[in-house]
Amino acid sequence: MSTTEIISQARALLETSQPDQALELLTKHxxxxxxxxxxxxxYGETLLETNQLEQAYQVLSKACEMDPEANEGVEKFLYLGQIIGGADGLNYVNIALNKLSAYLEDLNNGNVDQGLLTMxxxxxxxxxxxxxxxxxxxxxGIFGExxxxMTDLCMEPEAESKCEELIQHSLxxxxxxxxxxxxxxSIRISQQRNPDAVVALEKSWELFQAKKTKLEQAANDAAEANDNNAFEIGMEYVELIQPLLTLSRFATELELYDRAAVIASSVQDINDSILDSYYIEALAGLFKAKQLLFNGSEEEDYRDIDINTLKQSDNPEITAILNEAKSTxxxxxxxxxxxAVEDCDLGLVEQVNELLKELGGPVMSELMPRRGDDEEEGWEDEIQSDEE
Known part of the structure; x- marks a missing residue:
């Protein structure tokens, strides 16, 4: 098997979320x-995907040493920069960015790299x-920088200007x-320019909605036409999950609780087994309820109000929000x-359980199987036997 064939097979396995199989294939050769x-x-990318960070660092370092100008691919520099972080990490990322910028300039001048075009x-x-x-x-690479x-080098005097320069270049x-x-x-939040952050967030959500709708339509069209692109469309659709979760967290931080809940809920359209989406949606609702109870008082931070205090309120809107949060x-x-719990963060599992406990436990009627499901016949007997 040629190197090209091995790499092609490994990438196909990585793209279908089978990193262990990809690692087995690559290790053999x-x-x-x-x-x-x-x-x-x-190989280094695959080691990263299987959480073998030290081995990935060694492999990618060797690959970068063998190709210091990134003539045979930029990915290794992006991955290595991500692993290292800090100023040294930026040096590796910049090698990749310089090469990519040269490719783009050539393309804009009508000079097409045939090798890249084929690939x-x-x-x-x-x-x-x-x-x-x-x-x-x-x-x-820009987002990584x-x-x-914003993290490793946030205390450097040029950190803010560098972030501004990079994000404007990206746009x-x-x-x-x-x-x-x-x-x-996120940058505007860190600068405490919340009104500007809200504008950017709303623009992001508008574009995410358009992209999500476009992918859903493309997936439906591909399925009807038996199109081979259906898989790629599906993967791009799934890749929306993490950015949408991030955006919903920013919305929560900006106290846009209705927007945060809607964004988090949109993740459930893509995959209804993502625990984070339910937690963020419920949390946004609870913050909104606390805000309603607080009613503009400046004596304390409304977010410090506990759930027991919310439960004592006779405000019907707060009661409805608590019921919705409990259901979520x-x-x-x-x-x-x-x-699906195997893919969940244990800390998040604890937080969900704790919130549910404070709200009085899960909605039992929503845990019951639907009557008429053949595979669930006899569930009444199982409950009875548990109580006996």
């Missing part, structure tokens, strides 16, 4: 491909697809990228008590 930077790059232009060697790939990778400046590359506006909202968390409770 490692000894005969230790001099291939492209092989080492995908990233799709089956029809589409230049627009290649351009999309280059800009997507550029933004990936912004994260470093210039693609002014319809919802993740760029989400990150812009009950859906999360069902996830916790299913096989």
């Amino acid at each position: 490692l000894n005969s491909h230790v001099d291939s930077t492209q092989f080492l790059s995908v 990233y232009g799709g089956s029809g060697n589409d230049v627009s697809k290649l351009r999309h790939w280059i800009i997507e990778k550029l933004n990936s 912004i994260e470093v400046w 210039k590359l693609d002014d319809a990228n919802p993740e760029a506006y989400s990150l812009l909202a 968390l009950t859906q999360g409770y069902k996830i916790i008590n299913s096989d």
Whole structure:
């Protein structure tokens, strides 16, 4: 099997969320491909996907040493920069960004790299697809650099100006990228420019909605036409989950509780087994209820009000919100008590259980199987036997 075939098979496994199988395939061929930077790059990526950070660092470091100018791929520099972080990490990311910028400049001047076109232009060697790939990778690196400046290097005097420079460059590359506006909202929050953060967040949500709707329509069309692109569309749809969760957290931080709940709920359209979405939706509702009870008083932070105090309120809107939060968390409770809990953060599981306990426990009627489900016949007898 050639190096190209091995890499192609490994990438297919990674794209279908089978990193363990990809690692098994690559490990089997490692000894005969230790001099291939492209092989080492995908091998390092696979090690990252299987949470073997130290091994990934060593493999990717070697691959970068073998190809210091990123002539045989930029991904290894992006991944290594992500692992290292700090100023040293930025140096690696910048190598990738410089190479990608050169590719884009050549493309804009009509000079198409045939190797890149074959690899990233799709089956029809589409230049627009290649351009999309280059800009997507550029933004990936830019977002990574912004994260470093906002975390590892946040105390550096130039941190704020660097973030501003990078996010504006990203928006210039693609002014319809919802993740760029989400990150812009995060930057504005850190600058305590909340009104501007709200504007950026609303723009991000508008673009995410449009993208989500477009992908849903494309998926339906592909399914009807038996199109081979259905899988790629599905993967792009699933990739919306984490950015939407992030955006819903920003909305919560900005006290846009209705918006936060709607964004979190939209994740459930994509995958109804994501515990975070139910938690954020319920939390946003509870903050809204606390805000209503607080009624503008400046004596204390309304977010410090406990749930027992909320439960004592005779405000029908607050009561309705508490019932809705309880119902939402009950859906999360069902996830916790299913096989899907294996993919859940244990700390989040504890938080959901704690909130539910404070609200009086899950809604029992929503935990009962639907009558008429053949596989659930006899559930009444099971409950009776548990009580005996």
